[in-house]
Amino acid sequence: xxxxxxxxxxxxxxxxxxxxxxxxxxxxxxxxxxxxxxxxxxxxxxxxxxxxxxxxxxxxxxxxxxxxxxxxxxxxxxxxxxxxxxxxxxxxxxxxxxxxxxxxxxxxxxxxxxxxxxxxxxxxxxxxxxxxxxxxxxxxxxxxxxxxxxxxxxxxxxxxxxxxxxxxxxxxxxxxxxxxxxxxxxxxxxxxxxxxxxxxxxxxxxxxxxxxxxxxxxxxxxxxxxxxxxxxxxxxxxxxxxxxxxxxxxxxxxxxxxxxxxxxxxxxxxxxxxxxxxxxxxxxxxxxxxxxxxxxxxxxxxxxxxxxxxxxxxxxxxxxxxxxxxxxxxxxxxxxxxxxxxxxxxxxxxxxxxxxxxxxxxxxxxxxxxxxxxxxxxxxxxxxxxxxxxxxxxxxxxxxxxxxxxxxxxxxxxxxxxxxxxxxxxxxxxxxxxxxxxxxxxxxxxxxxxxxxxxxxxxxxxxxxxxxxxxxxxxxxxxxxxxxxxxxxxxxxxxxxxxxxxxxxx
Numbered sequence: 001x002x003x004x005x006x007x008x009x010x011x012x013x014x015x016x017x018x019x020x021x022x023x024x025x026x027x028x029x030x031x032x033x034x035x036x037x038x039x040x041x042x043x044x045x046x047x048x049x050x051x052x053x054x055x056x057x058x059x060x061x062x063x064x065x066x067x068x069x070x071x072x073x074x075x076x077x078x079x080x081x082x083x084x085x086x087x088x089x090x091x092x093x094x095x096x097x098x099x100x101x102x103x104x105x106x107x108x109x110x111x112x113x114x115x116x117x118x119x120x121x122x123x124x125x126x127x128x129x130x131x132x133x134x135x136x137x138x139x140x141x142x143x144x145x146x147x148x149x150x151x152x153x154x155x156x157x158x159x160x161x162x163x164x165x166x167x168x169x170x171x172x173x174x175x176x177x178x179x180x181x182x183x184x185x186x187x188x189x190x191x192x193x194x195x196x197x198x199x200x201x202x203x204x205x206x207x208x209x210x211x212x213x214x215x216x217x218x219x220x221x222x223x224x225x226x227x228x229x230x231x232x233x234x235x236x237x238x239x240x241x242x243x244x245x246x247x248x249x250x251x252x253x254x255x256x257x258x259x260x261x262x263x264x265x266x267x268x269x270x271x272x273x274x275x276x277x278x279x280x281x282x283x284x285x286x287x288x289x290x291x292x293x294x295x296x297x298x299x300x301x302x303x304x305x306x307x308x309x310x311x312x313x314x315x316x317x318x319x320x321x322x323x324x325x326x327x328x329x330x331x332x333x334x335x336x337x338x339x340x341x342x343x344x345x346x347x348x349x350x351x352x353x354x355x356x357x358x359x360x361x362x363x364x365x366x367x368x369x370x371x372x373x374x375x376x377x378x379x380x381x382x383x384x385x386x387x388x389x390x391x392x393x394x395x396x397x398x399x400x401x402x403x404x405x406x407x408x409x410x411x412x413x414x415x416x417x418x419x420x421x422x423x424x425x426x427x428x429x430x431x432x433x434x435x436x437x438x439x440x441x442x443x444x445x446x447x448x449x450x451x452x453x454x455x456x457x458x459x460x461x462x463x464x465x466x467x468x469x470x471x472x473x474x475x476x477x478x479x480x481x482x483x484x485x486x487x488x489x490x491x492x493x494x495x496x497x498x499x500x501x502x503x504x505x506x
Contacts, residue, residue: 001152002179004213005073008034009145011216018194020216022240023063023224026132030216033067035143036134040064040071043141044102047124051076051148052155054100056123057205058082058091058109058116061226063132065204066212068104073175076148078155080170081205084109091116093168094160095123097363102126152176158363159205161300170363171301180330180356181303182213188305188328189296190244190269194219199242201228201251207274208246210304215244230254238265248274250488253281256288264289269311273297273304275489276395276413278420278427279321282314291315297324297395299381301359301372306331306351307393322417323392324385331355332378333393335385340374348386348396348411352378384411401492403432405440408470412492415473418466419444424454429482429490433475433499444473445482445495453478 011020012034021028028036044055055077059065072079080098082091084106095103095116104126105113113125128135156178158170173181192198192215200222202208212222223240225233228251237245243266247255252272256262264270270289272282273296285293293314296305309325327333334342335349343349358379361369372380384396396411403410412430419428427447432440444459454462456476463472483494 001176002183003150003152003175004156004178004182005070005150005175007179007182007213007217008037008070008073011213011219015194015216015219018219019221021063021066021222021224022197023061023065024131024226026063028063028067030219033070034145036064036067036138037070037074038143038145039138039141040068041075041146042144043138044071044075044077045146046141047102049075049077049102052078054078054080054098054158056080056082056095056098056100056103058084058103058105058113059128059205060084060106060108061200061204061224062106062128063224064128065209065224066222069204069209069212073156074146074148076150076154078158078172080158080160083203083205084112088112088115090168092119094170095120097168097170098158104128150175153360155360159300169365169368171359172361172363174360177357177359181210182217184328184330184355184357185210185214185304186217187330188308189271189294190214192218192220192244196243197221197223197241198244198246199223199225199237199240200246201225201233201236202246202248207298207304211244211246211271220244230258231260234258234261234264237267238263241266243267244269244271246271246273248272248488249277249281250275250484252285253278256281256284262288264292267292269294271296276416279417280420282321286314295325297393299383302353302355302357302379302381304357306333306353306355309392313392320388320390320392320394323388323394325393326391327393328355330357334378335387336374336380345387345389348384350399351381351383351385351393353381354378401431403430403440403442405432405435405442405470406438408468410442410471415442415444415463415467415471418463419446419459419473422454422459422462424449424451425459426450427482429492429495430473431492431495431499435474441474442471443475443477443499445477445479447479447482 012030015030017029020030020033107130117123117125152175154175155172157173160168200208270292294311295309297307298304305328307325332354382399397413415430419425426449429445433443435441483491
C-alpha cells in the first residue's frame with residue numbers, strides 16, 4: 001500500500017536538482033524542497049512534537065508552503081490548515097477541536113496567530129519570515145530525513161468543512177487515503193510530464209494543493225502565486241510558462257470579465273471544480289480560450305475526482321456541459337433513495353461513493369460517522385444527482401438545499417440554471433423562503449448583469465416557459481453580491497438565514 005510520505009521521497013530522489021517550486025523570484029529544486037521539509041520536521045520533533053499530534057497551519061501561499069506540508073508527513077503530524085479568510089472565532093473552534101501545541105503562521109498572519117495563542121495557554125506560535133528567508137527556528141535543525149516508522153492508517157490531515165450542517169467538523173485523511181488522492185488525479189484527470197507546470201492561485205489548503213504531489217511525482221513544476229489577481233493571472237501564466245491551471249468557477253468568471261489580454265500562453269489544460277459552473281461562463285470560456293477545459297466533482301471527504309467531464313466531453317453539439325462527468329475508474333458510485341436503495345437511470349438520488357480516497361471519518365464524531373455511511377459501507381455525500389442515458393452524472397443539489405413547496409420538491413440548481421440563461425442575470429442563488437401557506441416558496445437572489453434589471457414578471461415568465469409552475473420564483477431579491485465560501489461556493493444557508501431574519505423582524 002502506497003504511503004503519501006513515500007511518494008514525497010520518490011519524487012525527491014528521482015528529480016533531484018530540477019526545479020520543483022517557483023514562487024515569485026524564488027526557485028526551489030526537488031532536493032531543496034525535500035531538505036527544507038526535513039528541517040521543518042526535525043525542528044518540530046526537537047521541540048517535542050509527538051507522532052499523530054496536531055499542528056495548526058495558518059499559512060498563506062508562499063515559497064515554504066509545500067515544504068511545510070511535506071514536513072508534517074515526515075514528522076507523523078496531523079496537519080490542520082486554518083483558512084486565513086475565516087474569522088477568529090472559526091479559527092478558535094478548529095483549534096479547540098484539534099488541540100495543537102504548535103501553530104505555524106505566515107509573517108502577515110502573526111497578529112491573528114498570537115491573538116489565538118493568548119486564548120490557548122501552552123500553544124506556541126512559530127512564524128515564517130517574509131519572502132524566502134528561512135525562519136530562525138529551523139536554522140539549527142538537521143536536513144536529514146527522520147524516517148519515522150509510519151503505518152498506512154496514520155492521520156495526515158484534518159481538514160475542516162461545514163457541509164450541510166453549518167457546524168465545523170474535521171474530515172480526516174490518512175497516509176493511505178491521501179496517496180490514493182494522488183493516484184486518483186493521475187488516473188483520471190491529468191498526466192503531467194517533466195516539462196509541465198501547474199499554476200496555483202487558489203489556496204493550497206484546498207483542492208489546488210492536491211495537484212502538487214501528482215506533478216511532484218512526474219517531475220513537473222508547481223508555480224505558487226501568493227494570491228489570485230485577475231488582472232495579472234494570465235501575465236503570470238505566460239511569464240512562468242504554465243501548461244496547466246486549476247480554477248474555481250468564480251475565478252474563471254473574473255478572468256473572462258477582465259479588460260486585459262486574454263492570451264493564455266502555453267496553457268494546455270484548465271481544470272475546474274469545487275462549485276457548479278454556470279453554463280454561460282463555460283460556453284464563453286470555450287469560445288475565447290479554446291478546448292482546454294475539464295471538470296471534476298469531489299468532496300472534502302472524498303477528493304478529488306469522483307467523476308470527470310473530460311476536455312473531449314466539452315466539445316460538440318451534444319456536449320453535456322450541465323453534467324459533472326462520468327465516474328472515475330477507481331471509484332464506485334451509486335445513487336440511492338432515503339432507504340439506501342439504488343434508483344433507476346434518470347431518477348434523482350443521493351450520491352454514495354466508495355474508493356481508497358474516501359476519508360477515515362470525522363474527528364471525534366462517532367454518531368455522524370455512522371450516520372453518513374450506508375450499511376454496506378459507502379459514504380453518503382448528501383449531494384443529489386441523476387444519471388443520464390450516456391452515464392453522465394448531473395448534480396441536482398445538496399439534500400439540505402431542497403425546497404419543499406406545497407408538497408412538491410424543487411431543486412435550486414435547476415431553477416438557477418434557467419435564470420442564468422437570461423441575459424439580465426449575472427449570478428443567482430435560489431433558496432426556500434418561509435411561507436405560511438406553502439411552508440416554503442421559491443426565492444431567487446439575483447445579481448444583475450448590468451443595465452436595466454429585468455422585471456419580476458419577465459423573469460417569472462422566463463422560468464415558467466422552461467420549468468413547472470411550482471418551480472417559478474415567487475420572490476425576487478436583487479443584491480450586489482452573493483455570500484460565498486473561500487472556494488467560491490454560494491452560501492445558501494446565509495441567504496436562508498437572511499430571509500428568516502427578515503420574517504422574524506416583520
